Structures are given as C-alpha cells and as structure tokens.
Amino acid sequence: MKRILILHYHEIWLKGGNKNYFLSRLRAAIRQSLEDLPVASLHSVSERLILTPGDDAALPRIMERLRRVFGLAYLAPAHEVPSALESLAAEACAMMAEAHPANFAVRVKIADSNYGMNSLEMERELGRRVLEHLRSRDASVRVKLVNPEVTCQVEIVPGKALIYVQRVEGPGGLPAVTSGRLVALLSGGFDSSVAAYKMMRRGCHISFVHFFGNPSPARNSSEAVAEEIVRALTPYQFTSRLYRIPFDAIQRQIVAGAHESFRVLLYRRMMARIAREIARTERALGLVTGDNVSQVASQTLHNLAAIDQGIGLPVYRPLAGDDKAEILRWARQIGTYKISCEPFEDCCPRFMPRAPAIFARPEELDEAEGRLDIDSLVRLGLEGAACTEYKFERGEVTSREGYPRRMENRLARKKAMARQPAAHGAASNNLC
Ligand code: ATP
Ligand code: MG
Numbered sequence: 010m011k012r013i014l015i016l017h018y019h020e021i022w023l024k025g026g027n028k029n030y031f032l033s034r035l036r037a038a039i040r041q042s043l044e045d046l047p048v049a050s051l052h053s054v055s056e057r058l059i060l061t062p063g064d065d066a067a068l069p070r071i072m073e074r075l076r077r078v079f080g081l082a083y084l085a086p087a088h089e090v091p092s093a094l095e096s097l098a099a100e101a102c103a104m105m106a107e108a109h110p111a112n113f114a115v116r117v118k119i120a121d122s123n124y125g126m127n128s129l130e131m132e133r134e135l136g137r138r139v140l141e142h143l144r145s146r147d148a149s150v151r152v153k154l155v156n157p158e159v160t161c162q163v164e165i166v167p168g169k170a171l172i173y174v175q176r177v178e179g180p181g182g183l184p185a186v187t188s189g190r191l192v193a194l195l196s197g198g199f200d201s202s203v204a205a206y207k208m209m210r211r212g213c214h215i216s217f218v219h220f221f222g223n224p225s226p227a228r229n230s231s232e233a234v235a236e237e238i239v240r241a242l243t244p245y246q247f248t249s250r251l252y253r254i255p256f257d258a259i260q261r262q263i264v265a266g267a268h269e270s271f272r273v274l275l276y277r278r279m280m281a282r283i284a285r286e287i288a289r290t291e292r293a294l295g296l297v298t299g300d301n302v303s304q305v306a307s308q309t310l311h312n313l314a315a316i317d318q319g320i321g322l323p324v325y326r327p328l329a330g331d332d333k334a335e336i337l338r339w340a341r342q343i344g345t346y347k348i349s350c351e352p353f354e355d356c357c358p359r360f361m362p363r364a365p366a367i368f369a370r371p372e373e374l375d376e377a378e379g380r381l382d383i384d385s386l387v388r389l390g391l392e393g394a395a396c397t398e399y400k401f402e403r404g405e406v407t408s409r410e411g412y413p414r415r416m417e418n419r420l421a422r423k424k425a426m427a428r429q430p431a432a433h434g435a436a437s438n439n440l441c
Contacts, residue, residue: 019082036058048063048071055166059171080179082181087171088100088173092121092169101115111149113158114152118164186246189213191294191296192216192295194219194280194296198299202299207328216250217252220280222256229353234348238348250413253396254390256390288322296323298324298325300313312366
C-alpha cells in the first residue's frame, strides 16, 4: 500500500481544446506552491492528478498548501493498491475499520474500460465484504446509502485502485494567472479583499491600489492593514504588487472645489482614475472594487454608474449582489477577516458629507468636478505613490520596495505633456 494524494479538478475538463493549457498551469501552480516540500511525483491519471509525497509525514503540510491552489475542486489523502478485487477489498476493510463508523456506504468509480466489473457490482461486492468485516467487531454497524457517516470511496484507474474515506474541499476556480490582469482598489475593509480574491479565483492576476489618509492619533494607518491583506492573498497568485497612494491632499482639493453632497462619489471617481493609470502600466484589462449594490449611499446603481462614466476600463464588482453575511464568510475562509477587524482609518471617513447624493447623474459629477484640475490631481496621486512587490516562495511571503520602471516612464511622459500647452488637450483626454 502506498500513500498518495488524489487531486480533482472539475471546471478544467470543460475547457475543450484549451484543457491542456489549463492543466499545465494547474500543475505548475501545484509545483510552485510545494517547491520546498517533498514531492516524489505528480502524474495525470484519468482526469485527476495523483501526487506521491516524498515523505508521508509531510502530507498535512502539503494539503494545507494545496488548499490555496485555484483549480483544485478537492483533495483526498488515499491509499494506492493493486486493482484486483482481493487486494482492494482488504485495504477497504482495513481503512473502514480504522474509521469505525456506525453506518457507511461504498462508492466506486471505474476509469478503466478493461476492468471486469461495473461500478454497481463492485459497490455491492465491496459493501458486503466491508459490512462483514465491521460486523465481526461491532454488530450494530449498517449500510446507509443516503447521508452515511463515512463513505468508502474507491477509484479504479488502469492498473491500480485508490481508496479513501476523507476528502477536503479545494478552492475551486481556475488556475492562477490564466485569465489576464486586473487592478483592485483595496480599502482594508472586508469587501474589497473578498472581491479581489473572487477575481483571483477566476484566474485573474491582481495588482492592488490602496489610498490612505493621515489617521487620527487614536487609530492605526490603513496602509499597514492593506499590506497585511496583500500578504495574506499573495500565496493564491504567487506574486503581487501593492501601490499605496496618499490621498489627503487630493481629498482636500475635492472638498474645497466641489459640492459637499458629491464628495464621496468624487473621491471614488478620482481613485478609479488613478487606478486606471496604474492599470495601464500594469497592462491590466480592468478594475475591481468591493462595491455592493446599495450597501452604502455611494453604492446605489445610479451612483455606481455615475462614477464609472468616462473611466474607459471595465470595472468588475464581483460582490455586487452578495449580502454582508456571505462576504464575511468568505473573508473568514480566505484569511482576511481578522486583518480587516483591526481598528484602522483610511481616507474615507474624512470630510464626509452630511447628506450624500443618492441618485447622482454623470453630468452632475462632471459639473461638480468643473473647478478641479483632474490631470494634476491624478499626477499628484501617482507622484506620491509607493510600491511594494510581494512574492510567495518556499512557503513564505517576502517583499521588497520598488516602483516599476514602466510607471516611472509613464509619470515622466505625463509631466512632459503637462509642460507643453499644445499637447495638454491630448493628455487630458487620455486621463478623464
Ligand atoms: P467595507 O467592508 O468597510 O464596506 P469596503 O472595502 O467595501 O469595506 P467601502 O467604503 O464600501 O469599503 O468602499 C467601496 C469600494 O471602494 C471598496 O470595496 C474599494 O474597492 C474602494 N475603496 C474604498 N476606499 C478605498 C481606499 N481607501 N483605497 C482603495 N480603494 C478603496
Ligand atoms: Mg463596502
């Protein structure tokens, strides 16, 4: 008997001609997340992957890591035995005796067209043998086909049988970095981290942008919270970049130049514009926010439409239709809940309007912005930005400060354009 891990994927098999691409990315992600752990082999066998650990004692750590590998539907620590009925029945009996259930079922999948029995026959035969074996120790054990306490799962593939009684959910979705890039606006609250995670789970690679203010002395800065969240999310996609943008000066200009009721919407629009510039340098195809329809005044359908007008990039809002309880469940599951519970203050509670607009129209926001120099506010944000790169390697997240060269070039071009009055119109169209 050999200990192995069965890794099942589901959505990947729907991918037709692209299946091999997704599968190779899944295998690469598995290898990358286990690079410092002992893995003797990883094979594809009949629509599943079979991982053999180099050391059985490392199995729990291997499973813990694999629970963050997108594309895996579930993992099952299993025993591999020859597929002949006698050997697999003996192993099934031994495993079930160890599980010691009050009731049980046997489920068999046969992925070997030359195997001499069908799954139903096999389930009956194995069920009978396991029942006899268990009854010799405990006469009250019975078979229960609906909702059994323990299910003995048997998968027969060419040349061997895989037997297990326990399986652990994987994160599902599509393998990391198979769908292109996005930039997520990360506040430090529960919602935006979950939104970013949900898009990562669809194979998108996320870069993060966080806007911060000067917190009041009693509160922590939101920057540290955003950094911690990016650290927690990086193992899912292996690398991340976090841009941290001081927003105080921008906010003051909005407060001074625009009607109070539109303030929050103008903050959000300005954040989206700055994030869009970052998306361009990151070659990202859209933005992600944690907006949730009508959660707060700035998130009515009217207001979200008015904010998006003129952004010129798709804005993905994967939590739009969720309710808060679902979002918090996700946050707990992905490991960001506790981080977002820390008391912190970002730029948003500052200068809040007493009566925010609820049904803003895009023209009203345009008009409210009339006295602001949008281009220079965007530049102000980008010039103040700091950037950290994160990497998940050998089970650890490391980070280093660094502003991407492409971003510096972009900023230099913008400055040059701003100095040339003739070119200013073109730059302006580019930005708004
Ligand atoms: P919460 O769980 O507190 O609602 P949130 O992240 O949803 O957190 P909101 O105030 O509801 O925060 O903001 C809506 C969205 O706007 C956020 O999900 C986020 O995408 C974006 N956002 C808000 N504040 C910031 C910020 N300081 N930096 C970056 N993005 C922000
Ligand atoms: Mg929210």
